[in-house]
Amino acid sequence: MTRPDFTELDRFGNSRSNRWGARITNFLLHTQEGNGTAESLAGYLNNSNNGVSYHYTVRDGIICNVVDTDYASWSVLDANSRTINLCFAGSRSAWSRQQWLAIDRDLRIAAYLAVTDARKYGFATTVITPPYRVVDGISDHRWVTDALGIGDHTDVGPNFPWDVFASYVNEYAGGAVAAPVRNAIDDKAAVSPWLGKRLTAGENTCPDKVGRWAQFERGYIYWSPASGAHPIPDTLWDKFAGLGWEAGPLGYPTTDHTVLKGPDGQNWGDVQGFQGGAIYRRYSQPAFWVHGAIRDHWNRSGFEAGPYGWPVSDEQPFDGAAFQDFEKGRIHWTPKPTLGVLAAGPLDTPLADAA
Known part of the structure; x- marks a missing residue:
């Protein structure tokens, strides 16, 4: 993509934290609520006693790199580990649309940086505008407040020209990716019309540098050489994300999701297989x-239609063993010769061995 004209200054400081392996999922925009320049704001942020920082400050075609994007800035509380943050120096959330359009050059620069970092870290270039939803992509501080429920900031404000900014993002995100991977995901998308409109331009590279993924209106498609391309619907996405995406214990999807039907023939829930088990959702x-020996036992009993019913918890480690609760019972696993349980209430309760 063609780089917009800007001056880049390194003003790195120590107002940062380790990401501790968290996957970067979003690029966020902020206002300063003051009259600083890119350099004066960077100087303020570099004083760690102030307790705030951003990865970038931008004004009048000048970019200050304040925090290396491999580290977390101090911008959005509990969302710091998963985000990259840019502040428009000298800006205010009360600005009118006309005031924002007066810094068109800086809007272009911010869009360019967002797409560049999305390509580097493998997250979507989707521009997430109000009403917000929890997906990977590019948004602002208010997204953290409204969608994630963290904090109370509302910048960049109601008059930010999202349409103009999104057009710049789309312009810079227009590059193609390698055809073999793109075709695998495209082929799966072509036979999965329930996914809706494609939101990702091309594909994003997973952290392992092997797999690829693309986002759609109602889900994602993940691909790897070992597992092939499979869509993950929004109904199962939060669980997949909560377990660390493909880098977590689930790994990549190995099957498409299946809609399960109840005894009355009505749709009952979803299941999808992964390298490290399966996700079930009634x-x-x-x-x-559900995974491992407990899953094998449950499968032999008849899955969700058997005597145990649907899972109502994940597997829980206990005293060197593990158990998992289901609607009508509990399955225990232990490598030890014995496992003690107390019959109390509808489910037996495991008791730690005193030995």
Whole structure:
């Protein structure tokens, strides 16, 4: 993509934290609520006693690199580990649309940086505008407040020209990716019309530098050489994400999701297989991960239609063993000769061995 004209200054400081392996999922925009320049704001941020920082400050075609994007800035509380943050120096959330359009050059620069970092770290270039939703992509501080429920900031404000900014993002995100991978995901998308509109331009590279993924209106498609391309619907996505995406114990999806039907023939819930087990979700209930010997036992009993019913918890480690709760019972696993349980209530309760 063609780089917009800007001056880049390194003003790195120590107002930062380790990401501790968290995957970067979003690029966020901020206002300063003051009259600083890119350099004066960077100087303020570099004083760690102030307790705030951003990865970039931008004004009048000048970019200051304040925090290396491999580290977390101090911008959005509990969302710091998963985000990259840029502040428009001298800006205010009360600005009118006309005031924002007066810094068109800086809007272009911010869009360019967002797409560059999305390509580097493998997250979506989707521009997430109000009403917000929890997906990978590019948004602002208010997204953290409204979608993630963290903090109370509302910048960049109601008059930010999202349409103009999104057009710049789309312009810079227009590059193609390698055809073999793109074709695998495209082929799966072509036979999965329920996914809706494609939101990702091309594909994003997973942290392992092997797999690829693309986002759609109602889900994602993940691909790896070992597992092939499979869509993950939004109904199962939160559980997959909560377990660390493909880098977590689930790994990549190995099957498409299946809609399960109840005894009355009505749709009952969803299941999808992964390298490290399966996600089950009964409609109107949370999703749960079933794997290993407990999953094998449950499968032999007849899955969700058997005597145990649907899972109602993930596997729980206990005293060197593990158990998992289901609607009508509990399955225990232990490598030890014995496992003690107390019969109390509808489910037996495991008791730690005193030995």
